[in-house]
Amino acid sequence: MRKILLIVLLCWHETAFSQTEAVGIFTHHANIGKPKMAGSSRYEPATQTYYIKGGGDNIWFNRDEFQYLYNQMKGDFILTASFEFIGQKGNAHRKIGWMIRESADEAAASMNAVVHGDGLTVMQWRPLRGAYMRDPEDEIFYAKQTVFQTVQVERIGKKITMRVANWGEPLQEIGSRDMPDMPDAVLAGLFICSHDSNVVEEAKIWNVRIDKPVPSTYHPNPQIRKNLPARQPVLGCRLETITVLDGKRNVIHESKTRFEAPNWMPDGKKLLFNEGGALYTIPVEGGTPEKLNTGDVTRNNNDHGISFNNKLLAISSSREGTSSQVYVVPLQGGQPKLVTQEHPSYWHGWAPNNKEVTVVGLRKGSKIYNLYKVDINTGKETALTSNTSGHVDGPEYSPDGKYIYYNANPTGTMQLWRMKPDGTGKEQLTFDEYHNWFPHISPDGKWIAYISFPTDIDPNSHPSYQRVTLRLMPAGGGAPRVIAYLYGGQGTINVNSWSPDSKSIAFVSNSEAEEK
Incomplete structure (x- = not known):
């Protein structure tokens, strides 16, 4: 006993x-x-x-x-x-x-x-x-x-x-x-x-x-991944918001599947993101995502964003037999209108006049991506860069229309740059060892938010599943500061995700693979 x-x-x-x-x-x-x-x-x-x-x-x-x-x-x-x-x-x-x-x-x-x-x-x-x-x-x-x-x-x-x-x-x-x-x-x-x-x-x-990071056998190149005999994992995602003043983060949505690239809606009450070829909105405090109508354009990728007048949404999507092209659709949803005849074309920015967009694309058999300005009504393209080596990406207008910000790799590391809207006056803004991608200008025009990749990746790529940081720097140039440390990369912050009041940013981080 x-x-x-x-x-x-x-x-x-x-x-x-x-x-x-x-x-x-x-x-x-x-x-x-x-x-x-x-x-x-x-x-x-x-x-x-x-x-x-x-x-x-x-x-x-x-x-x-x-x-x-x-x-x-x-x-x-x-x-x-x-x-x-x-x-x-x-x-x-x-x-x-x-x-x-x-x-x-x-x-x-x-x-x-x-x-x-x-x-x-x-x-x-x-x-x-x-x-x-x-x-x-x-x-x-x-x-x-x-x-x-x-x-x-x-x-x-x-x-x-x-x-x-x-x-x-x-x-x-x-x-x-x-x-x-x-x-x-x-x-x-x-x-x-x-x-x-x-x-x-x-x-x-x-x-x-x-x-929970991917195993060492994971390959960052999606074209190589799909041909590998071993199953390559897909990690779950968190949709997060962060206040830039103090770095406080909030997870508002989680999924065992992949979603990407949030935009903040103009009313400040909802976020927009892509998942499985569709676009969804969700309240900023979390809740059930609602599908946005994009008509028969149903293979949408992570390059999408809202015009300065808050009336139009630009989306990048591919149809059967073609790579990505750019469309515009009313922000509330509807049947999209094709903007770019040539492909691949990936949207990245609206002009403040709401009549032009900036895109990244391959043209005339070239294997080097360049930046273009495209009239959404006529489809007329104007080349902004004419690079024969390296890579450029992420062109985005400042709200005042004076500059287009972008990232480029002319010397071996990906850095942030800006130029005048006609493609002249190119100047480098960051000068560090990291690979810096996707400059996003705050609505008040004062700040640039961007993602920094580690030094040991291909500088011309922005792969998934990396230890990355979100950074903030003055729009005119100056010392950056880190506002978030996360596991992510591709799809984290590909498009502008500033809140309308310029106080917060939305982004996607990765968590762990779904158990089978």
Whole structure:
């Protein structure tokens, strides 16, 4: 009888410290190591923000005490979030961050991406259960007055990498470590430790994203992909909005299938996106997508956008036996009118006069894309570029009509440029190592939003499923700042997706493949 009672008490004890009700996207939360002061975790749906409280003596030596909000995960993944302690006072060594752990045992092997109360930011690890915690000799301190930090952890095979950025900056690698004894199935999530057994600390955490990248066998070229014998995955998508002032993101729609390229509708209340050859609108706070009527033009791609007078929608679509051509249709829907006779042609911008569009196309047997201005009534084309090498894309007018912004690769990296509406006066705007695509001008004409791809891709391509950033810079040129770190690429922000008040942007990020 005593043995049975002991078993019951042990089961109750475990249940008391490990709760399985979901908190946001996390399935478990627990006090690890029996801290004197218990912690808790909660999620605020309206702001998509997590609040975690935790006590604990330390996360160090050969055992840990802390509050943990986590999922059970396998394979490769990318964890990204922004962190901030609530309250300026507290132990200098209080800790928040991401943790990958072999189990909920207090002595479990783990890899921790840690931000301390005094600004110390470091990767720490326990290679085996019961071993002493380790960290590198070169520790990085951020200033105490830093408002918040974004922390990212990526696992590829047995290798785990930590990256950190202050608001507006690119992610910088803090450390990388092979963990050969870490199992494939792990716990991964958010943590907090007060570093004082008599105190409970609190932190808020937002822009929390868990991404499952494609395997290393995935090929970025769609023409090659379709001929490969192995099945190539299609990742699910999130439709997100972000306020550019503070970088706060909200997921408003998710799908296990692929959708792309949002436009913000003129009333500011709905977004437009393409999926499966059709166009859909959805309320900006989320809801059920509604199909937009595009008549017999039903193979629409991710190049579409709204005229400055808010009356017309330009779409790019292909018919059987042809590649993409450009059409215009009333914004409320209807039968589209063909604008470009030649193909391939991809729409990217409206002229402020609402009578012309800018397109990217191949002409006269050339294998090099160039930019053109096309009259929507007559179909007359005017060449804006005449490149014989490299690639140009994404031509978009400024609201005042003085410039056309675009991206080009004349020297080996894709950068942002602008020119006068007649194609003269070309000037380069960005000068960094990233491959920068799709400049989108805010309605007030003050800002350029664009996507930056990593340095190791073909500069003439904008593939899916990459670690990319969304950036913001003054329209006249100047230093850019990062406003979002995400897993995405093709379809993320191909077309202008600024809100009418120039305060927010919509975009698509990728999550994970649908289970078969």
